[in-house]
Amino acid sequence: MLGDFTYSNPTRLYFGQNALDNLRRELEPRGKTVLLVYGGGSIKRNGIYDQVVDIVSACGKQIVEDPGVMPNPTTDKLTQGCRLARESGADLILAVGGGSVCDYAKAVSVSAWCGENPWEKYFLRKEPVDNRILPVGCVLTMVGTGSEMNGGAVISNPETKRKIGRFFEDDAFPRFSILNPVFTYTVPKYQMVAGIYDIMSHILEQYFSGTDDNTSDYVMEGLLRSLIHSSQVALREPENYEARSNIMWIATWALNSLLSKGKATDWMVHMLGQSVGAHTDATHGMTLSAVTLPYYRFLLPYGLEKFKRFAVNVWQVSPHGKSDRAIALEGLARMEEYMHRLGLVMDLQTLGVTEDMLKSIAEGTFRRSGGYHPPEKAEILAILKESMHGR
Amino acid sequence: MLGDFTYSNPTRLYFGQNALDNLRRELEPRGKTVLLVYGGGSIKRNGIYDQVVDIVSACGKQIVEDPGVMPNPTTDKLTQGCRLARESGADLILAVGGGSVCDYAKAVSVSAWCGENPWEKYFLRKEPVDNRILPVGCVLTMVGTGSEMNGGAVISNPETKRKIGRFFEDDAFPRFSILNPVFTYTVPKYQMVAGIYDIMSHILEQYFSGTDDNTSDYVMEGLLRSLIHSSQVALREPENYEARSNIMWIATWALNSLLSKGKATDWMVHMLGQSVGAHTDATHGMTLSAVTLPYYRFLLPYGLEKFKRFAVNVWQVSPHGKSDRAIALEGLARMEEYMHRLGLVMDLQTLGVTEDMLKSIAEGTFRRSGGYHPPEKAEILAILKESMHGR
Numbered sequence: 001m002l003g004d005f006t007y008s009n010p011t012r013l014y015f016g017q018n019a020l021d022n023l024r025r026e027l028e029p030r031g032k033t034v035l036l037v038y039g040g041g042s043i044k045r046n047g048i049y050d051q052v053v054d055i056v057s058a059c060g061k062q063i064v065e066d067p068g069v070m071p072n073p074t075t076d077k078l079t080q081g082c083r084l085a086r087e088s089g090a091d092l093i094l095a096v097g098g099g100s101v102c103d104y105a106k107a108v109s110v111s112a113w114c115g116e117n118p119w120e121k122y123f124l125r126k127e128p129v130d131n132r133i134l135p136v137g138c139v140l141t142m143v144g145t146g147s148e149m150n151g152g153a154v155i156s157n158p159e160t161k162r163k164i165g166r167f168f169e170d171d172a173f174p175r176f177s178i179l180n181p182v183f184t185y186t187v188p189k190y191q192m193v194a195g196i197y198d199i200m201s202h203i204l205e206q207y208f209s210g211t212d213d214n215t216s217d218y219v220m221e222g223l224l225r226s227l228i229h230s231s232q233v234a235l236r237e238p239e240n241y242e243a244r245s246n247i248m249w250i251a252t253w254a255l256n257s258l259l260s261k262g263k264a265t266d267w268m269v270h271m272l273g274q275s276v277g278a279h280t281d282a283t284h285g286m287t288l289s290a291v292t293l294p295y296y297r298f299l300l301p302y303g304l305e306k307f308k309r310f311a312v313n314v315w316q317v318s319p320h321g322k323s324d325r326a327i328a329l330e331g332l333a334r335m336e337e338y339m340h341r342l343g344l345v346m347d348l349q350t351l352g353v354t355e356d357m358l359k360s361i362a363e364g365t366f367r368r369s370g371g372y373h374p375p376e377k378a379e380i381l382a383i384l385k386e387s388m389h390g391r
Numbered sequence: 392m393l394g395d396f397t398y399s400n401p402t403r404l405y406f407g408q409n410a411l412d413n414l415r416r417e418l419e420p421r422g423k424t425v426l427l428v429y430g431g432g433s434i435k436r437n438g439i440y441d442q443v444v445d446i447v448s449a450c451g452k453q454i455v456e457d458p459g460v461m462p463n464p465t466t467d468k469l470t471q472g473c474r475l476a477r478e479s480g481a482d483l484i485l486a487v488g489g490g491s492v493c494d495y496a497k498a499v500s501v502s503a504w505c506g507e508n509p510w511e512k513y514f515l516r517k518e519p520v521d522n523r524i525l526p527v528g529c530v531l532t533m534v535g536t537g538s539e540m541n542g543g544a545v546i547s548n549p550e551t552k553r554k555i556g557r558f559f560e561d562d563a564f565p566r567f568s569i570l571n572p573v574f575t576y577t578v579p580k581y582q583m584v585a586g587i588y589d590i591m592s593h594i595l596e597q598y599f600s601g602t603d604d605n606t607s608d609y610v611m612e613g614l615l616r617s618l619i620h621s622s623q624v625a626l627r628e629p630e631n632y633e634a635r636s637n638i639m640w641i642a643t644w645a646l647n648s649l650l651s652k653g654k655a656t657d658w659m660v661h662m663l664g665q666s667v668g669a670h671t672d673a674t675h676g677m678t679l680s681a682v683t684l685p686y687y688r689f690l691l692p693y694g695l696e697k698f699k700r701f702a703v704n705v706w707q708v709s710p711h712g713k714s715d716r717a718i719a720l721e722g723l724a725r726m727e728e729y730m731h732r733l734g735l736v737m738d739l740q741t742l743g744v745t746e747d748m749l750k751s752i753a754e755g756t757f758r759r760s761g762g763y764h765p766p767e768k769a770e771i772l773a774i775l776k777e778s779m780h781g782r
Binding site for chain 2: 002004005006007009010011012013014016017018212214217220222223229230233241242246253262
């Protein structure tokens with residue numbers, strides 16, 4: 001806990017089986033026009049769309065629909081959503097979906113009244129937001145990104161093959177988020193485990209950095225142990241409320257800015273995964289799982305103490321009579337077993353990456369400097385090559 | 392994670408060695424009159440008073456002083472503070488001190504414009520606040536209560552020997568809190584360890600309840616391990632910034648409402664300790680340490696699984712070849728050793744309690760129903776008797 005920081009999080013969370021009952025009280029004090037943002041239509045099949053529309057209509061609001069948000073929301077979609085938000089005079093953006101839908105809603109929220117090209121101003125140049133921000137509310141139906149309680153948004157530009165995340169200030173956080181674990185029951189297994197791994201990666205990106213004694217590291221060990229336990233229950237019993245609710249809660253706290261306070265963070269797994277995503281449109285969580293172990297084996301000598309602590313405190317590796325390196329490697333081996341049990345994609349080939357794409361993916365990987373050893377360009381390429389085929 | 396809940400916390404935290412630099416930006420948008428609340432004057436000796444007054448004056452604000460807040464703020468002091476806040480037309484209450492000062496500031500904040508007797512309306516009858524609430528900011532100089540990021544306030548009525556806590560809604564949370572770990576260096580050792588034990592007790596009160604698998608329990612184990620480690624460093628080296636900053640951060644998160652979300656809580660140690668405090672005016676944390684072990688030994692058979700988990704996950708008790716009860720008792724024994732090492736008061740006699748007071752203390756102990764076995768009146772008396780002499 002060595003760095004100075006400011007912590008504040010204005011999002012109000014409604015959590016539980018009856019959480020949607022609170023939508024009415026959040027809508028009532030707001031203006032008349034609600035921009036309803038959602039994805040490919042699964043919310044129409046599982047009935048969540050009807051539940052939400054009934055409440056919004058009963059509040060006397062006018063609904064303007066913005067469907068079709070894709071898993072990796074694009075600059076073109078953003079442009080279209082901004083136009084719709086302006087022309088409809090939207091007073092509130094209501095996102096019903098997973099992280100991509102929430103991310104997109106926040107991107108529209110800060111961009112609709114931008115006046116310039118928001119991709120260039122807010123994602124490439126990362127300028128502060130100086131225009132009107134439309135309030136956002138979320139009804140979460142998929143778990144992983146933590147987008148429901150932060151100011152983050154990730155947007156992809158398919159032309160330039162760049163996928164860029166940006167964390168906006170407090171004003172762009174969702175004003176409220178509605179988290180009903182039951183809404184996540186119908187998420188297909190592939191998406192569920194990808195979301196679970198996204199959560200785990202968020203925690204690990206913050207854990208594997210810093211050499212000080214920081215309370216956050218202890219909290220993260222607790223969150224990881226809870227996630228490892230609950231994810232395996234959810235895999236066996238997708239409708240286990242206790243497991244699904246724990247996973248949902250961990251996801252929120254993994255990336256709502258608490259854990260990173262006062263400590264360094266790495267984020268290289270996300271930088272690698274995002275570049276893979278920009279080149280393949282693969283599911284975000286799987287782009288992370290495919291590159292994780294090659295990256296962490298590369299990183300291990302530089303952060304040996306932390307990898308050892310990870311093995312003992314998270315994976316219950318017995319340290320007795322073993323070298324630090326052996327303990328650390330045993331931790332990663334247990335993590336690898338767990339990842340296989342979950343059914344995660346552990347190689348880039350399966351995600352559609354071919355050898356001839358690797359150089360461009362490496363080029364598109366932003367280098368972050370917070371970790372134990374920020375990789376050079378050549379090292380990034382080596383990690384990606386190592387990630388091609390799994391083990 | 393079985394219960395539905397709402398989570399929201401509007402307090403903005405400024406943390407670190409330069410945290411006070413942020414006071415100016417928080418004062419500027421507010422009105423002219425600042426009610427400066429503090430305690431017995433230690434902030435004048437250590438220079439914090441001068442630093443704060445310089446900033447408030449430089450912002451062109453008018454300072455009205457309300458010093459002399461006692462460790463257990465009384466109903467009489469509250470009445471006087473409310474009058475001062477009204478008559479001075481205070482626009483902001485700035486609390487500079489520890490938990491008692493912050494608690495008192497929040498009590499004045501909701502009570503100044505109450506129009507009725509606030510002790511009766513807000514503490515005894517616990518009615519919702521329906522009058523103007525004055526905004527509160529805190530500059531923390533002592534660590535323990537978590538008052539800097541919640542709506543809690545504890546007030547004592549010496550006439551009726553009742554010490555009652557109340558958690559107010561979002562509007563009564565501090566708007567901002569300034570947390571500089573260096574400000575806690577000069578706290579006397581007795582107060583420091585009492586504060587540390589208050590933190591530990593806040594976590595344990597939430598941990599020892601519920602039989603579900605709840606992420607909060609994992610997070611609490613992490614917080615406890617970090618606290619146990621950092622408190623022992625701080626005991627050896629009171630000016631170890633890393634240790635003092637971890638302790639400060641744990642204190643905030645132990646009681647800012649995160650940990651209790653979705654789970655049952657107990658709070659009987661606080662109910663026992665508060666009644667002891669109302670009868671003796673003893674330091675809050677020591678009233679908790681004195682009753683803790685007799686209460687937990689009483690509770691152990693009813694929550695055996697959790698006490699066993701506590702022993703293994705928090706105190707690293709090896710479970711091999713031992714009965715559940717033996718494991719659980721070994722955990723409490725390690726906790727007892729730790730408490731002795733810290734120098735906590737472990738008996739009521741030292742706090743000025745005499746045998747003839749016990750019946751009245753038991754009478755004044757509120758019974759909470761969330762724990763593994765809410766004690767009957769006779770059991771409360773037995774626990775207090777057991778707490779008289781320590782072991």
